[in-house]
Amino acid sequence: MIADLDIVLRDARNSLRQKGVLKTLRLALPYLRSHVDRLRESTRGARWTKMDRKDAFDSRYGTETSGLVDLEDMGVSEEARSHSSDYKPTLPRVFHRVISEMRIRHEDFVFIDYGSGKGRILLLASDYPFRRIVGVELSPALHEIAGRNVAIYRSRRQRCREIELKVGDAGELEPPRDAHLVCYFYYPFDEELLGRVLAKISAAVEGGKRQAWLLLINPPKPEVIEAAGIFELVAATRRPARVDRWLNWRIYKTKGTTG
Numbered sequence: 001m002i003a004d005l006d007i008v009l010r011d012a013r014n015s016l017r018q019k020g021v022l023k024t025l026r027l028a029l030p031y032l033r034s035h036v037d038r039l040r041e042s043t044r045g046a047r048w049t050k051m052d053r054k055d056a057f058d059s060r061y062g063t064e065t066s067g068l069v070d071l072e073d074m075g076v077s078e079e080a081r082s083h084s085s086d087y088k089p090t091l092p093r094v095f096h097r098v099i100s101e102m103r104i105r106h107e108d109f110v111f112i113d114y115g116s117g118k119g120r121i122l123l124l125a126s127d128y129p130f131r132r133i134v135g136v137e138l139s140p141a142l143h144e145i146a147g148r149n150v151a152i153y154r155s156r157r158q159r160c161r162e163i164e165l166k167v168g169d170a171g172e173l174e175p176p177r178d179a180h181l182v183c184y185f186y187y188p189f190d191e192e193l194l195g196r197v198l199a200k201i202s203a204a205v206e207g208g209k210r211q212a213w214l215l216l217i218n219p220p221k222p223e224v225i226e227a228a229g230i231f232e233l234v235a236a237t238r239r240p241a242r243v244d245r246w247l248n249w250r251i252y253k254t255k256g257t258t259g
């Protein structure tokens, strides 16, 4: 590396002498670009490696929910991927923080994780006495892993054992109409698809008798939720982080419903 640097500096000095500053810079540009790219790749690689390690949640429960997964490697078509984000699990402390904001009788609610991935959120939600928990996941491979995790998870705190896993596009899911809803989104897809999902949720609670709560981690622009016309903001991260956006959250609920 040092030897490489010596050669580069010597060549640069020679070039400056013979060709001048402008020409040297023009010649050096592709070289510098490739180095910046390599540096970027290696830092991204380091971050991914760190995320791929079993984290504290998996070490504790023997599950497999950690890691970042590229949907390209998970048998998801290019068209579907164009609307979707890759797999990355929510941090448990963020989930518990958000869910503790809701003063509800969990038994009256069905919890839905839109884009449930390896199922971590379904497991964390099962520590609360929800009537039922539903996860919908686009990738069949992640759906399968989630099934294994649900079978493995054992916790003294678990209060709900009715966990239903669905594989398919969240945009096609008809939310249940027999209970209030808690709908969880950890930035699973783009705003266009989110708009379609919100329309289905709105239709499911139409008539104002049932509530729908939206828990949004790394939330979209407020206008996207406001466009649905039926939700009001309940709570949000006090000081949203610009870089660590997965720590930011917002909670909405259907206007005019009590709870």
Ligand SMILES: C[S@@+](CC[C@H](N)C(=O)[O-])C[C@H]1O[C@@H](n2cnc3c(N)ncnc32)[C@H](O)[C@@H]1O
Pocket (backbone or CB within 6 Å): 071, 083, 084, 085, 086, 087, 088, 089, 090, 113, 114, 115, 116, 117, 118, 119, 120, 121, 136, 137, 138, 139, 142, 168, 169, 170, 171, 186, 187, 188, 189, 193
């Ligand atoms: C950021 S991960 C969140 C995983 C999990 N909900 C959590 O919080 O730990 C987003 C997930 O959404 C899934 N996803 C993306 N588009 C989807 C779609 N159209 N329908 C269902 N799932 C989708 C991805 O495969 C991925 O598993």
